[in-house]
Amino acid sequence: MTDTTSVFAAFRRPALLRKEAMASLVVFLVALPLCVGVAVASGVPAELGLITGIVGGIVVGLMPGSRLQVSGPAAGLTVLVFEAVREFGLGMLGPIVLATGLLQVVLGWARCGRWFRAISVSVVQGMLAGIGLVLVVGQLYTVAGAEQPHSGLRKILGIPGLLADTVTSAPALTAAGVGVFTGAVLVAWKKAPARVRAVPAPLAAVALATAGTAALGLDVPKVEVQGLLAAIQPPSLSDLGGLGTLAVLGTVLAFTLIASAESLFSAAAVDRMHDGPRTHYDKELVAQGVGNTVCGALGSLPMTAVIVRSSANVQAGATTSLSRVLHGVWLLLFTVLWPTAIGVIPLAALAAVLVHAGCKLIPVKALVPLWREHRGEAVILCATAAAIVMTSMFEGVVLGLLLAVVKCAWETSKVQVTVRELVGGRTVVALTGNATFLRLPHILETLEALPHGRPVELDLTEVRHLDHACRAALEGWAERHRGAGTAPVRVREPAAQEAGGAGPGPSAAGG
Structure with missing residues (x-):
């Protein structure tokens, strides 16, 4: 049974339809603040994150590959998107994402999906750790209402100055207070009663921070809303011509490598959470490619499969693709029918959600046992993360891959x-x-x-x-x-x- 067939089959079974609809609402509530937060952190209009979430739900949800994992804008690509927009402009984001999607489709048709599973886990963990570090440090500036430095190293070195400026500035201190409150809710939410935890932590934290800001009349920066149709900017012919430059092609390759690896690693993790059909990696890579092609044509953010929304989908009891399709429908209805709700969200609250998500990307607990048992892998992880912070995403990942190959060659040449x-x-x-x-x-x-x-x-x-x-x-x-x-x-x-x-x-x- 294909994914499309399973979706329509669910409509003929009321009990299954009700179960999938409830799961889709849970995923929607988790996805909503993350879609907006990732877009804002990437330096693009908030609606572009919602467009990517909609495409990831409806378009990718109807395609074969992994039945239960959910796609959308991911924190793992935030840093790369931010750098791409800063270097090439927002107009080039669509062509870059479009080219990424087409390349993923070609790789899927060429049956290269399984080869992404051969990427060293240490490289992937180092990549995510580097992204997490840059994301966390960068969003600390947003929490305080300050402008981020361009490079990851400057962001880290600027933290003492940021703290000093925040303490001496009333507006910055107010924004930081909103961010700290949001982060405290995210951390404490897992200790709340079971009935309370039925509301996803990101949604609860953002909602409480928004309500508190409105109730106290706090003057803090909020999300800027343009409207869904106004945010859609299809690539122009001149923008598509920019794909011929070496720098842009390097960015496309980085997008492709990271988005594909993150999606397929996520698929492997989701497969361990349920007993249903396993992921077909080549088909999943094609589905991700089609989704990114559509996102690129709309000028929106790139997508990957995201483990937070996928695990929420499985834990909510979803068994078919209908839940992820419906979550995309709810995102579309929300964006069209109630766009003003986005404009009251404090930026500091969304930044705190991204700081929390970034911290989860850093494998602190796994690093000590990894150092004890596989010291070489720990070195690769740390070197990849450090290179991403000090240089760029693409250069850091390439360094990690080279180190992994050298380590493998050294160990096999005994x-x-x-x-x-x-x-x-x-x-x-x-x-x-x-x-x-x-x-x-x-x-x-x-x-x-x-x-x-x-x-x-x-x-x-x-x-x-x-x-x-x-x-x-x-x-x-x-x-x-x-x-x-x-x-x-x-x-x-x-x-x-x-x-x-x-x-x-x-x-x-x-x-």
Whole structure:
């Protein structure tokens, strides 16, 4: 049964329809403040976040892939979107998201969805940690009503000055008070009675902060509302022409990598929460691509599958795609019928919601056991996060991937060098494992320490892999050893080459 079929089938079963509708309301209440908050934090009109949530619910919800995970604007892309809008302008956001969606569709059709699962978990965690750090620090400025510095490092270094300015400014202190109150509600909400917790924490925190601000008559910055139709800005031909620049293409690749990886990792997490049909990763990648293509055509934010809304969907008892489709319908109705409700929300309250979400992206609890058990993975995680904070999202992720590849190559190129002295003055040097250029220093140090003038047998029969660099180095050592004395050097080739009938290479020549 396809996702579209399951949606329409639910309408013929009243009990199932009622259950899916209730789950969709829960998801809608969770998604509403997050869609607006992510848009504001990204430096774009609030309506663009709601448009992406609507597309993620209705369009992606009707497509096959993962039946229960929910798509929409994500905190994980906030920093990248903010930098893209700052560098290229709001008009280029649509083309970038459009190109990202088309690239995701192509990758899905090419059956590349499963390969995103091969990305090192440490790189993904480091990516999210870096995003979380920049997001948290950046939103602290919004909580205080101050302008954010452009780079992540400057945001961190500017915190002492921000605190000093906030304490000495009554408007900033008022806005910060609203943010602190919102954050306190978010943290304390999980300890509230079960009936109270039926209302999602982000919605409750924003609603209470908004009501308190209105009741006390506090003059704090609020969300600016333009209207849904006014916010939609399809890409122009001149904007589409900007896709040819190298900087923009790099941003598209970063969007594609991060959005796809986050969506598919989210799908894997959601699959562990329920016993229903498993995710088809290639189809899910196509669905995310179609959703981003539509978002790009509307000039709105990029989307990913988001674990907070997805877990709320599963926990609310959803079993079909109808719940995520209906949550998109509720977002559409709310935005069209009651847009003024968005304009009374304090920016500091939304910033506090994003600070709370950003903190969840930083795997503090997992870092200590990871350091104890897999120190190399912990280094990759921290290096990726630090690089994102100090440079940019794309450069940080690329560094993390390179470190993961180097670590994998280093661990798989383990080689053991054994030296045995035999009767008659012969020396046997046996190599076992994978002899690659990464282990050349150790191998050559052992060989160059051998005494000259003694016959040497280099036994490579237990070598599983001998790369070109290592072979060339061994041949060069054999020539130098023969040239330094009168002792012959005999090389026994790897077993795979002997079985294949390969004759001895140049290094096998005796003296």
